[in-house]
Amino acid sequence: MIQVQRPLIIQTQLIRLYCPLETRLKHSSFRRHYHRQLHTKSVTDDDIARLASRPLHPLTLTDLVKHGRPPLSAQALYSSANFTLSILPARLAYRIQSLRNLPYIVVSNPQINKIHNNYLHSLSTLLPWAEKEIITLEDEVKFTEVMADLVQTHSNTISILARGFLEARKYISPKEVTRFLDEHLRARIGTRLIAEQHIALHFSSQPHQELSSSSSSSSSVEDSSHPASSYIGVIDTNLRPASIIQHCESVVSEICELKYGARPHVVVKGEPEYTFAHVPVHLEYILTELLKNAFRATVESGMEREPIEITIAPLPEDLLCEDNENISDEAISNTDQGNADVASKSCTGQDVSETASAVASQMIRPLARSTPGVTIRIRDRGGGISPENYAHIWDYSFTTFNEEQVSLTLSGGSSAKSGNSMDGLNAISGPGGDGANSLAGLGYGLPLGRAYAEYFGGGIAVQSLWGWGADVYLSLRGVGKVD
Structure with a gap:
C-alpha cells in the first residue's frame, strides 16, 4: 500500500x-x-x-x-x-x-x-x-x-x-x-x-x-465521534454571527485589558440565534477590526463603563427581493456586488470600458440575487470621529504619511494617523494570514474590512456623532440557501 x-x-x-x-x-x-x-x-x-x-x-x-x-x-x-x-x-x-x-x-x-x-x-x-x-x-x-x-x-x-x-x-x-x-x-x-x-x-x-x-471500508469514512459539519469547504452554511462576535469580543477584550487596564463590555441585541451561509474567517476579521476601533475609542474617551451595543438584524426577504424581481443572475453587475477586480486586465493598458468583460469574469456572485443576509450594528460611546478625520476613514493611512511618520512606521514606532505611541489594539489586525504586527500602524483596518464585506455584495457604513459616539453598520449578503 x-x-x-x-x-x-x-x-x-x-x-x-x-x-x-x-x-x-x-x-x-x-x-x-x-x-x-x-x-x-x-x-x-x-x-x-x-x-x-x-x-x-x-x-x-x-x-x-x-x-x-x-x-x-x-x-x-x-x-x-x-x-x-x-x-x-x-x-x-x-x-x-x-x-x-x-x-x-x-x-x-x-x-x-x-x-x-x-x-x-x-x-x-x-x-x-x-x-x-x-x-x-x-x-x-x-x-x-x-x-x-x-x-x-x-x-x-x-x-x-x-x-x-x-x-x-x-x-x-x-x-x-x-x-x-x-x-x-x-x-x-x-x-x-x-x-x-x-x-x-x-x-x-x-x-x-x-x-x-x-x-x-465505507464504515470508516464517517467517524461517529465527529458530528456532521455545516461547512462546505470554507463556507459555513449555518454561520451564527453571534458566535463570531463572542469570539472576537474575547480576543479584543483580553488585549485591551492587558494594554489599558480596562475592558468595555459588549451587549448583543436583536436576533442572536440567526444563522446564514457565509465565510467565517472573513466575518471574523471584519468584526475584530470594527470591535478594535470601538474598544479603543471607548477606552481613550474614558467611557469604558458604557456598553458597546451590537445589534444583529436579518435583512428582510421582501427588502432583498425588492426591485430585483425582473433581474436575472446574469444581470448582476460588478457595481451591485462591489467586488471589482480590475487590476488583472487594466495592467495591459486597456481603458475602463475595455476591461468590462474582464471585471465581470472575475466576480464572485451570490447563488441568487435575493440571498439571505444580515446587518450588524456596532454602537459605541467613544466620542465619535472628528470632522477632519471622517473624510479619510477609508484611506490607506500610509499614503498620507509625512517623512517623520514614514520613518517611525518603518521602524515600528508610530501609529499611522495620530502619531501617538503604538496602541496595543493595532497589533491584532492580521487579515488573510498576515502576521500579528505586520499591518500595525499602516491604516489598513477599515479599507480592508470593507473589501471583504463588499466582495460578497455587502458593505460597511459609518455614522459618527462627534462628541458622543459612532454607529457602524456592517451588511453581509449570504451565499445562498445550500441544501
Whole structure:
C-alpha cells in the first residue's frame, strides 16, 4: 500500500482559518515548516503572456459549493482539483503582469520584488500540472500540497507590499498606490478563496486516507465521534454571527485589558440565534477590526463603563427581493456586488470600458440575487470621529504619511494617523494570514474590512456623532440557501 504523507501545513492552515472556533481554540500554536520539495517548472515571459491572454472564468459561489457537501468522494475531489487548476494559473499571470506594469524603480524595491518573485514561484509550481488532468488520489494529494504552498507563500503579501510602497513613495503617487492596492486586495481575496476552498474540501474528505490505511471500508469514512459539519469547504452554511462576535469580543477584550487596564463590555441585541451561509474567517476579521476601533475609542474617551451595543438584524426577504424581481443572475453587475477586480486586465493598458468583460469574469456572485443576509450594528460611546478625520476613514493611512511618520512606521514606532505611541489594539489586525504586527500602524483596518464585506455584495457604513459616539453598520449578503 502506497503511503503518502500530507504536509502539516495543510492541517495547520485549515485549523487556523476554517475549522469551527472551538476546534481552533484547542490549537493555539502551529508549526510552519514545509519540508516537501515541490516539483516546479521555469516560468517564461511566453508562459505569462499565454496565460494572461486567456479569458477568466466567470466565477460564482455556485462553483465553490457545486462539488457537494463533504466528505467528498474521490471523483468529486478530482473535479474540485481540476476546476481549481483551470482557474488559478491565469489569475497568477494577471497579477504578475499587474506588478510588472508598475514603474520599474518601484518593482525593483526589495519588498515589492519579493512579492513579484512569490507569484512567479507559485506559477512555477502550477505549470507542471497545467497540461494534465488529476485522476488519481496520489495526484490529488500532491496538488493539495501545491495549494497549501501557494496559500503559505502569499500569507504576508499585503503588509510586504505596503512597506514596499512606503519605501518607494518618492517614485509613485499615493493615488496610484491606493488604486493598485484596492484592485490587488480584491484579486487576492478571490485567488486565496479558490485555493483555500479546495484545501478545505480535501481536509474534510476521506478518500485520500486510503493511501495511508490498509483498511478503507465505507464504515470508516464517517467517524461517529465527529458530528456532521455545516461547512462546505470554507463556507459555513449555518454561520451564527453571534458566535463570531463572542469570539472576537474575547480576543479584543483580553488585549485591551492587558494594554489599558480596562475592558468595555459588549451587549448583543436583536436576533442572536440567526444563522446564514457565509465565510467565517472573513466575518471574523471584519468584526475584530470594527470591535478594535470601538474598544479603543471607548477606552481613550474614558467611557469604558458604557456598553458597546451590537445589534444583529436579518435583512428582510421582501427588502432583498425588492426591485430585483425582473433581474436575472446574469444581470448582476460588478457595481451591485462591489467586488471589482480590475487590476488583472487594466495592467495591459486597456481603458475602463475595455476591461468590462474582464471585471465581470472575475466576480464572485451570490447563488441568487435575493440571498439571505444580515446587518450588524456596532454602537459605541467613544466620542465619535472628528470632522477632519471622517473624510479619510477609508484611506490607506500610509499614503498620507509625512517623512517623520514614514520613518517611525518603518521602524515600528508610530501609529499611522495620530502619531501617538503604538496602541496595543493595532497589533491584532492580521487579515488573510498576515502576521500579528505586520499591518500595525499602516491604516489598513477599515479599507480592508470593507473589501471583504463588499466582495460578497455587502458593505460597511459609518455614522459618527462627534462628541458622543459612532454607529457602524456592517451588511453581509449570504451565499445562498445550500441544501
